[in-house]
Amino acid sequence: MEKTMKMKMKKKPSSLLLRHCCFLLSVFSVFATCRSSPTHDYADALTKSLLYFEAQRSGRLPYNQRVTWRDNSGLTDGLEQGVDLVGGYYDAGDHVKFGLPMAFTVTMLSWSIIEYGEYIAGAGELEHAMEAIKWGTDYFIKAHTSPNVLWAEVGDGYTDHYCWQRPEDMTTSRQAYKIDENNPGSDLAGETAAAMAAASIVLKKTNPHYSHLLLHHAQQLFEFGDKYRGKYDESIGVVKNYYTSVSGHHDELLWAAMWLYKATDNRRYLNYVIDNAHSFGGIGWSITEFSWDVKFAGIQVLASQLLTEEKHTKYKHVLEKYQSKAEYYICSCLNKNNSTKNNVHITPGGLIYIRQWNNMQYVSSGSFLVSVYSDLLQKLNGRKLKCHRGEVTPQELFQFSKSQVDYILGSNPLNMSYLVGFGPKFPTRVHHRGASIVSYKENKGFIGCTQGYDSWYGSTDPNPNVVVGALVGGPNHNDEFNDKRGNYMQTEACTYNTAPLVGIFAKLNYLENTVLHASY
8 A cells, every 4th residue: 555645844077078979969959949938047047056054154154154143153052061062053944953854954965966076176166066075074074963862952952942043152052962872863864874875975086084074974874873763853852842853763864874875885885775665664755845854855866866777686576666656746746646635736837736834845856856866867868767657758858857957946936046145036035144234344333133033034125145056945836925134934044945956957958058959
């Protein structure tokens, strides 16, 4: 019996050309068709998306910091607990450092480079993308203080949300919380292991020693999470109202094992994914979302990729079951499953719509998975995806992914770019403490906890600082959007919203430029 889960919580240039020469013939028509509609500067979108991560940095900022309205912050993080937890990322418009979404952000940035690194490099942004990853992994190394201890959070949402301050002025609690043998968190340990394993793949050639260190931490974290089972939000109560692990920890353990297999080629990790496929839900759950909480669709796509290699023939039976679930997810995005309840909602303007709070996270992650699966089918000689409501070509999958990205960038009923700083019209009152208050660089006068609410939060003026590259929560189910600072469901942005877009922007930029040059 099929189970369906719907979550409600928050090479070189020559080889590249060889790999896509056939695909370019088909995407030529896609881009040619789009010439009559608004086009977008994907290279500019890529550059701006990577700037966003610099705006979210916590800790002592580097000499080459490009987002100049930010300054040092959180320099005593971990001090009360006797551990150095300076660094990492603020997840959104507040100043708590939540480990689970931060790790997922790094995993997705790494996966973007693994899939589309050549395109990112071609656009001149690979170094910035790798810096964004390393800013996160440097923090994870600090947070993993011993094999079975991982610091999960710095600050707490209750006290943080009481204040509206710049990060440079923080007066809120910076208490740190950890998971350990007595307070397990397999989901957090698993996601952090996945992030470090994926990052180790990205950094292996340019920084082999550091890559090896990341892999060491990843392996330890996986063993810790697997041995001491439990949900991290049951060990750390303060996270429950913010990043509750609704899906449990089984998906993160499979996710971590899959990334460790990709990083090490050690069959032990692949066997873990195969042996636990049924009991952990990897081939049982049919999923219609992919997010910081729910990893099943991502695991299923990664497992599908393994079917292209002969060395995985002995695992074919189970891997094909993973693939079946991956295709359920892809078909749900295209509204081609057998009933409405098995498909995602699509707004009148054509946008994936999962839920009202920060819906764009599902759009960006879904666009990424559809794009990756399109590439996989193209690699399989253009095999078509068979959904209940018809077959879909790789080119149609690519077109769907592109349509979601184009909607984000302004091809929508409001002609609004939901990527801040991109295009002529974008949200100007983003729910973001640092962006909404005069820059510390401009005015170093202390702004107190509630002073920010009194003087800045309620202002109808645009934010004095533009948080470039942030992908806000986006419109509602009718494509309506209210650009107000207090409308946090729509105007707050998160790091994991933007992360999956990095690779897609690069891919679209490469393909558009290649087709454009081929047309002359």
